[in-house]
Amino acid sequence: MKKTGQCPKCNSSEIYFNKGKQIGTRAGINVNFWGGFYIDVFICSECGYIEEYMKEEHMNEGRMDKVKKHWHKYSKYAQQ
Ligand SMILES: [Zn+2]
Numbered sequence: 784m785k786k787t788g789q790c791p792k793c794n795s796s797e798i799y800f801n802k803g804k805q806i807g808t809r810a811g812i813n814v815n816f817w818g819g820f821y822i823d824v825f826i827c828s829e830c831g832y833i834e835e836y837m838k839e840e841h842m843n844e845g846r847m848d849k850v851k852k853h854w855h856k857y858s859k860y861a862q863q
Pocket residue numbers: 790791792793794795827828829830831832
């Protein structure tokens with residue numbers, strides 16, 4: 784959605800973007816107690832599908848290292 788401007792589920796181009804504005808408490812994610820990041824949210828107004836990305840200016844090595852350190856790598860669990 785972010786790259787194509789189109790919904791991957793219903794192919795609609797009626798995509799709305801929060802432009803970094805906070806929506807309740809959901810526009811931020813805490814990695815752990817001492818660090819977090821804000822997220823960009825893309826919503827398809829046709830089917831309600833939501834796509835989220837870490838805000839680009841928050842995407843740096845330090846934050847990604849925290850995610851890698853404190854979160855579980857998904858593929859490890861998907862294979863079980
Ligand atoms: Zn859609």
